[in-house]
Amino acid sequence: MFDYIVIGSGPGGLALAYQLKARDFNVAVIENDKWGGTCPNYGCDPTKAMMAVVEAKHHADQLQGQGLKGNLTVDWAAMRNRKVEITDPYAKQSFEGLKANGIEAIYGTAVFTDDGMLLVGQKKYQATHYVIATGTRPRTLAIEGGELLNNSNDFLELDELPEEIVFLGLGPIGLELAQLANAAGAHVTVISITDLEISNFQKTVGADYLARLQADGINFEANIAINKVEQTERGLLLSDGKQFEIFADYAVAGVGRTPNIEQLNLEKMNVKSGRGGVIVDDFLRTSNPNIYALGDVVQKKRPHLTPVSVFEGNYLGANLGNENARAIDYPVIPYIIYGPTKLAQVGEFDESADVSKKILDMTNWYTYKRIADPLAKIVVAINRHDQIVGASIISTVADELINLLTFAIQRKISLDEMNTMIMAYPTVASDLSYFY
Numbered sequence: 385m386f387d388y389i390v391i392g393s394g395p396g397g398l399a400l401a402y403q404l405k406a407r408d409f410n411v412a413v414i415e416n417d418k419w420g421g422t423c424p425n426y427g428c429d430p431t432k433a434m435m436a437v438v439e440a441k442h443h444a445d446q447l448q449g450q451g452l453k454g455n456l457t458v459d460w461a462a463m464r465n466r467k468v469e470i471t472d473p474y475a476k477q478s479f480e481g482l483k484a485n486g487i488e489a490i491y492g493t494a495v496f497t498d499d500g501m502l503l504v505g506q507k508k509y510q511a512t513h514y515v516i517a518t519g520t521r522p523r524t525l526a527i528e529g530g531e532l533l534n535n536s537n538d539f540l541e542l543d544e545l546p547e548e549i550v551f552l553g554l555g556p557i558g559l560e561l562a563q564l565a566n567a568a569g570a571h572v573t574v575i576s577i578t579d580l581e582i583s584n585f586q587k588t589v590g591a592d593y594l595a596r597l598q599a600d601g602i603n604f605e606a607n608i609a610i611n612k613v614e615q616t617e618r619g620l621l622l623s624d625g626k627q628f629e630i631f632a633d634y635a636v637a638g639v640g641r642t643p644n645i646e647q648l649n650l651e652k653m654n655v656k657s658g659r660g661g662v663i664v665d666d667f668l669r670t671s672n673p674n675i676y677a678l679g680d681v682v683q684k685k686r687p688h689l690t691p692v693s694v695f696e697g698n699y700l701g702a703n704l705g706n707e708n709a710r711a712i713d714y715p716v717i718p719y720i721i722y723g724p725t726k727l728a729q730v731g732e733f734d735e736s737a738d739v740s741k742k743i744l745d746m747t748n749w750y751t752y753k754r755i756a757d758p759l760a761k762i763v764v765a766i767n768r769h770d771q772i773v774g775a776s777i778i779s780t781v782a783d784e785l786i787n788l789l790t791f792a793i794q795r796k797i798s799l800d801e802m803n804t805m806i807m808a809y810p811t812v813a814s815d816l817s818y819f820y
């Protein structure tokens with residue numbers, strides 16, 4: 385009998401398991417795929433390991449004729465092999481880490497049984513409390529020939545890069561994978577079911593971002609709902625049943641993710657769920673008092689990101705079994721779409737009498753001139769206390785700047801306070817006081 389069984393060994397489940405173990409609870413983690421979950425095996429880490437190569441090429445391209453000579457090319461197979469070398473050891477290390485820390489690591493698919501226990505293979509396990517941390521998987525499209533579409537996992541495993549690739553979806557998966565394929569020499573088209581607008585980002589920087597990708601050679605098609613995929617002699621044929629048709633050697637659906645809940649038998653345990661996943665309250669409790677849920681598998685408005693799952697894991701790790709548990713209180717959450725140019729956003733932009741918004745073109749600031757960044761822009765929202773409350777950035781180094789602004793927003797740092805600090809120059813941090 386365990387105190388806690390955590391179902392799913394992703395970043396959220398692991399953060400929780402280690403915290404509970406440190407509090408001397410008897411803990412088990414169950415995993416039915418690669419230890420460590422989506423982020424290190426199929427998500428953040430593999431994509432960003434490959435993106436590092438693409439970023440280096442773009443940086444060199446930007447300095448062509450300004451001291452650098454000679455064109456660089458991206459070698460897909462070598463880039464993929466590097467990704468494998470970096471990320472492959474993680475699953476084993478993750479499993480061994482659990483064992484070394486006295487956490488029971490059980491391999492197999494967990495299914496709740498009628499008597500409130502968990503069945504994994506032929507064996508039953510019992511705990512006082514269970515935590516569902518089973519994440520999501522790629523969403524499939526229920527269209528004719530939908531099985532001919534690949535997903536992000538398939539794409540990242542490709543040994544050779546097909547020549548003509550179509551991506552469906554204008555989310556981070558479609559946009560990031562399209563940039564990897566394009567940089568490695570494929571002819572890439574991204575098909576959006578909506579207008580060409582990146583949702584949740586400030587419009588001006590979102591439009592700049594798409595223009596950058598177009599300038600890099602990616603084609604975009606807007607307001608097209610693909611409803612049929614066929615295998616033809618010329619390759620895959622994707623069509624919308626009206627006028628639109630496109631041939632491709634390979635097609636990837638980046639159309640969102642589906643919560644991993646069907647296998648669990650949640651109805652038996654009276655755990656309520658919706659289309660977005662398991663329903664929880666502000667204490668991450670499900671409708672069953674003995675079962676909690678965290679991470680991507682939870683139906684929530686907040687973004688599905690590794691640091692959010694870890695935050696929830698840490699929250700439960702500190703609060704489970706604690707009579708004075710406090711409701712979860714999320715900080716502001718930064719969000720990035722990666723690429724050689726990054727799009728990053730944090731905070732709120734609701735303009736009111738209290739909040740004003742300004743757009744600064746930073747392209748000619750020394751920070752960006754030095755690295756020959758072709759476009760650097762920020763939208764900042766400032767309140768009447770002279771505190772930054774929102775920031776939306778496009779630049780090569782937006783991933784660095786967004787975290788500093790996250791800190792400034794979360795800590796409510798005003799211009800006066802910012803000016804009490806000295807930042808190393810020239811860095812993105814040395815520009816911070818210019819945003820007020």
Ligand SMILES: Cc1cc2nc3c(=O)[nH]c(=O)nc-3n(C[C@H](O)[C@H](O)[C@H](O)COP(=O)(O)OP(=O)(O)OC[C@H]3O[C@@H](n4cnc5c(N)ncnc54)[C@H](O)[C@@H]3O)c2cc1C
Nearest residue numbers: 392394395396416421422423427428494519679680689690
């Ligand atoms: C291509 C891609 C790129 C991404 N890039 C980023 C990024 O740059 N930055 C970022 O912050 N986030 C990124 N994400 C999102 C990030 O990977 C997830 O938010 C994060 O992994 C969620 O963690 P989790 O612990 O909630 O779930 P997961 O990491 O999904 O872990 C859940 C685990 O539960 C297991 N499981 C499921 N059902 C069962 C069962 N019945 N029994 C046993 N085990 C089960 C699964 O196999 C899985 O290993 C990316 C995702 C993808 C797909």
Ligand SMILES: NC(=O)c1ccc[n+]([C@@H]2O[C@H](COP(=O)([O-])OP(=O)(O)OC[C@H]3O[C@@H](n4cnc5c(N)ncnc54)[C@H](O)[C@@H]3O)[C@@H](O)[C@H]2O)c1
Nearest residue numbers: 552553554555556557558577638639640641688720721722
């Ligand atoms: N940089 C990052 O942090 C990062 C990178 C990759 C993935 N992720 C996470 O992975 C998750 C999944 O990403 P995603 O891009 O698949 O999902 P998403 O939900 O962000 O975007 C899905 C896209 O698919 C489109 N779409 C929906 N139905 C469609 C259809 N029938 N045909 C064509 N297009 C359709 C939507 O309009 C949208 O543009 C997200 O939760 C995200 O947080 C994060």
